[in-house]
Amino acid sequence: MNRLCVHTITTKPWSLERALQEYKERGISGVSVWQNAVQELGLKKASTLLAGSGLDVVSYVRGGFFPAAESAERQKAIEHNKQMLDEAAAIGAPLLVLVCGADPVSGLSKSRDQIRAGLEAILPHAEDLGVGLAIEPLHPMYADTRSAINTLAQANDMAEYFDHEKIGVAVDVYHLWWDDQLQDQIVRCSQGGNLLAFHICDWKYPTEDMLNDRGLMGEGCIPIKEISDWVDAAGFEGYREVEIFSNKYWSMDQGEFLDLIVDAYNKIYK
Amino acid sequence: MNRLCVHTITTKPWSLERALQEYKERGISGVSVWQNAVQELGLKKASTLLAGSGLDVVSYVRGGFFPAAESAERQKAIEHNKQMLDEAAAIGAPLLVLVCGADPVSGLSKSRDQIRAGLEAILPHAEDLGVGLAIEPLHPMYADTRSAINTLAQANDMAEYFDHEKIGVAVDVYHLWWDDQLQDQIVRCSQGGNLLAFHICDWKYPTEDMLNDRGLMGEGCIPIKEISDWVDAAGFEGYREVEIFSNKYWSMDQGEFLDLIVDAYNKIYK
Numbered sequence: 001m002n003r004l005c006v007h008t009i010t011t012k013p014w015s016l017e018r019a020l021q022e023y024k025e026r027g028i029s030g031v032s033v034w035q036n037a038v039q040e041l042g043l044k045k046a047s048t049l050l051a052g053s054g055l056d057v058v059s060y061v062r063g064g065f066f067p068a069a070e071s072a073e074r075q076k077a078i079e080h081n082k083q084m085l086d087e088a089a090a091i092g093a094p095l096l097v098l099v100c101g102a103d104p105v106s107g108l109s110k111s112r113d114q115i116r117a118g119l120e121a122i123l124p125h126a127e128d129l130g131v132g133l134a135i136e137p138l139h140p141m142y143a144d145t146r147s148a149i150n151t152l153a154q155a156n157d158m159a160e161y162f163d164h165e166k167i168g169v170a171v172d173v174y175h176l177w178w179d180d181q182l183q184d185q186i187v188r189c190s191q192g193g194n195l196l197a198f199h200i201c202d203w204k205y206p207t208e209d210m211l212n213d214r215g216l217m218g219e220g221c222i223p224i225k226e227i228s229d230w231v232d233a234a235g236f237e238g239y240r241e242v243e244i245f246s247n248k249y250w251s252m253d254q255g256e257f258l259d260l261i262v263d264a265y266n267k268i269y270k
Numbered sequence: 271m272n273r274l275c276v277h278t279i280t281t282k283p284w285s286l287e288r289a290l291q292e293y294k295e296r297g298i299s300g301v302s303v304w305q306n307a308v309q310e311l312g313l314k315k316a317s318t319l320l321a322g323s324g325l326d327v328v329s330y331v332r333g334g335f336f337p338a339a340e341s342a343e344r345q346k347a348i349e350h351n352k353q354m355l356d357e358a359a360a361i362g363a364p365l366l367v368l369v370c371g372a373d374p375v376s377g378l379s380k381s382r383d384q385i386r387a388g389l390e391a392i393l394p395h396a397e398d399l400g401v402g403l404a405i406e407p408l409h410p411m412y413a414d415t416r417s418a419i420n421t422l423a424q425a426n427d428m429a430e431y432f433d434h435e436k437i438g439v440a441v442d443v444y445h446l447w448w449d450d451q452l453q454d455q456i457v458r459c460s461q462g463g464n465l466l467a468f469h470i471c472d473w474k475y476p477t478e479d480m481l482n483d484r485g486l487m488g489e490g491c492i493p494i495k496e497i498s499d500w501v502d503a504a505g506f507e508g509y510r511e512v513e514i515f516s517n518k519y520w521s522m523d524q525g526e527f528l529d530l531i532v533d534a535y536n537k538i539y540k
Contacts, residue, residue, distance in 0.1 A: 104475050104491035108448065141411040143448035144475035144491050150448055178378065178413035178420055205374050205414035210480060221374035221414050 004265050005030030005058045005239035007199075008037040011254045016041055020053040022255060026262050030056040030239045033091060035084070047091045058095070058239050059134065059170075059197060060088035065101035066118030067111040067148065074114060077101070078121045085122065089129040095196055096126070097134045097170050102148040111148035116158065119167065126166050134196045135159060136170040139178075141210060152176055152185035159194040168196035171231065172243065174203060174214060177222040183230045190234035198231050200224055201244045212245045217264040225268050240265070274535050275300030275328045275509035277469075278307040281524045286311055290323040292525060296532050300326040300509045303361060305354070317361045328365070328509045329404065329440075329467060330358035335371035336388030337381040337418065344384060347371070348391045355392065359399040365466060366396070367404045367440050372418040381418035386428065389437065396436050404466045405429060406440040409448075411480055422446055422455035429464040438466035441501065442513065444473060444484060447492040453500045460504035468501050470494055471514045482515045487534040495538050510539070 006028055011019050016037040023031055031053070038046040050057050063084040068074045081096075088096045100118075102111045119133065126133050137155040138147035149155050155169045169189050176182050189195045202220030207213050217224050228240065242261055249257050276298055281289050286307040293301060301323070308316040320327050333354040338344045351366075358366045370388075372381045389403065396403050407425040408417035419425050425439045439459050446452050459465045472490030477483050487494050498510065512531055519527050 107491075107493060108450070139410065140448040141409065141477075141480075144473060144477070151450075154450065178410040180378070180421075180424065203414060207411075207414070207480065210411075210477065221377075223377060 001027045001266075002029050003238070003240050004028050004262070005032055005056070005241040006258070006261065007032040007034065007061065007241060007243040009034045009061070010242055010244045010261070011258060012250050014254050016046055017049055020049060020055060022258055024054055026258060028055070028262070030058040030241070032059040032061055032097070032241050032243070033057060033093060034061045035087065038087060038091065043087055043090050050091050056239070057091055057093045058241060059097050060084065060091060060093035060095070061097045062099050063096045064098035067101045067103035067106060067114040069103055069105045074118065078118055081118065081122045082125045085125050085129055085131050088131045093131065095132045095134050097136055097197065099136060099138060100147045100149050102143055102145055104144050108143060108148045112154070112158075115148060116161065119158070119162065123162070123164065123166065131166070132196055133167045134170040135167070136172060137175055139175040151179055151181070152189060153181060156185055156189050156192065156194065159189075160192055165193070168194035170197035170199060171195065172199035173222050173224055173227050174199070174201050177203060177227065182227065186230045186234050190236060195231070195234060195236050196238070197241060198228075198236060198238060199241045199243045200228070201242065209247065212247045214244045214246050216244065216249070216260055217242070217268055228268070240269070271297045271536075272299050273508070273510050274298050274532070275302055275326070275511040276528070276531065277302040277304060277331060277511060277513040279304045279331070280512055280514045280531070281528060282520050284524050286316055287319055290319060290325060292528055294324055296528060298325070298532070300328040300511070302329040302331055302367070302511050302513070303327060303363060304331045305357065308357060308361065313357055313360050320361050326509070327361055327363045328511060329367050330354065330361060330363035330365070331367045332369050333366045334368035337371045337373035337376060337384040339373055339375045344388065348388055351388065351392045352395045355395050355399055355401050358401045363401065365402045365404050367406055367467065369406060369408060370417045370419050372413055372415055374414050378413060378418045382424070382428075385418060386431065389428070389432065393432070393434065393436065401436070402466055403437045404440040405437070406442060407445055409445040421449055421451070422459060423451060426455055426459050426462065426464065429459070430462055435463070438464035440467035440469060441465065442469035443492050443494055443497050444469070444471050447473060447497065452497065456500045456504050460506060465501070465504060465506050466508070467511060468498075468506060468508060469511045469513045470498070471512065479517060482517045484514045484516050486514065486519070486530055487512070487538055498538070510535070
């Protein structure tokens with residue numbers, strides 16, 4: 001349980017205050033905070049609340065979305081990411097998770113160039129604040145508009161291009177489980193000092209919604225324990241972050257849902 | 271237009287007879303036949319109709335689905351594929367397209383072993399009949415139950431394992447457009463003599479249904495012309511097969527839809 005972290009989006013219907021209280025009661029050790037949870041409360045109150053919660057703030061979610069057809073839009077994205085970094089620093093999050101973005105008009109290769117340029121532009125600010133940037137490769141089904149970085153190999157390429165202690169990678173089993181290079185790329189990621197975060201949930205079959213039908217660990221086909229073992233063997237000692245977007249689970253009692261999460265977690269990591 | 275082929279599933283509401291007539295009227299040269307179109311009519315009548323249609327029968331769709339947790343199920347799949355090969359031969363199709371399958375319980379690696387075993391079991395029958403087997407890698411979003419072969423690299427691995435003139439690969443832009451190794455793998459596929467078929471459609475953004483929301487060429491973000499150029503440069507001279515599953519298009523007048531297909535095709539390949 002000392003490595004269990006939950007993303008506030010997982011229990012979206014709850015306020016930040018309620019979420020922190022419920023997580024703490026169940027012995028959950030870490031929380032990753034989504035911007036919407038902070039905005040509802042205001043940055044100051046949210047920071048105070050988090051500081052007194054007894055939970056580790058694991059990451060702030062999410063920056064990125066760098067590519068755009070127009071350069072003015074790209075500049076706006078850069079400013080937005082700098083603000084996200086400020087907010088991350090304010091709430092004491094050591095890491096900003098990046099959904100890097102993709103522009104379907106520019107195409108994937110140009111989108112990756114724009115991601116690189118965006119990272120270059122915000123890195124000095126991240127450095128000043130001491131906040132890390134975690135590139136999260138997204139499943140290829142999100143390659144149209146959400147991310148032009150769709151494999152761990154591509155995320156490693158990007159992180160290694162910068163070779164900077166404040167840029168690394170977030171590994172999410174939902175996005176990467178299908179990739180037969182995953183184990184090798186986890187090793188590579190770790191050897192480069194780039195393995196910054198590890199997210200878990202499951203892939204339901206059938207999946208009924210491309211965004212909001214993620215499964216509870218154990219109800220799908222992702223070999224979560226196997227991938228976790230690769231991550232551990234690579235020397236990662238950080239949190240296992242539960243990040244579930246699910247219309248189904250959001251519509252049920254969130255306390256019962258959180259109990260299911262804790263049970264599922266303990267079943268895998270017994 | 272002499273390289274334009276349409277899959278019968280693309281105009282699903284039409285009978286085989288109507289489809290062939292409408293395709294022919296518009297100067298379409300080839301047809302790939304789905305099993306449902308044959309079953310509605312019976313194999314004999316369908317064969318006669320196709321023989322007199324003036325259209326090339328490009329492929330029969332679709333065999334595969336080899337993996338299963340139970341060996342009895344796997345044996346059933348093998349028998350089913352042999353029957354599909356018989357039907358392909360009966361309608362004069364030189365190729366059976368394979369959606370290889372995946373068993374979420376066995377996992378991806380074991381599923382690939384089961385695919386290999388399935389191919390081994392049906393290859394002698396394919397050889398006897400002179401019908402080729404085209405392994406179609408499917409998008410990673412179908413890795414749960416539809417295919418454990420999700421990249422062209424994996425399909426090439428499988429084809430090269432057999433190194434047999436009756437086993438090759440079908441390249442579908444919908445499944446593979448996101449992959450930054452695609453161009454290299456098309457070259458590899460062709461050099462191995464394994465590039466047997468080329469399917470086109472588009473990826474709409476947003477995609478509203480994981481199965482049946484494919485786009486008409488030009489309305490999405492797939493660089494169809496660029497990928498086509500790679501395929502042509504690799505020496506492929508076969509058909510460009512339009513395979514669109516779409517609740518939206520199936521609900522419109524199919525004659526108008528087919529006009530849109532011909533226009534979109536001519537716009538790309540002018």
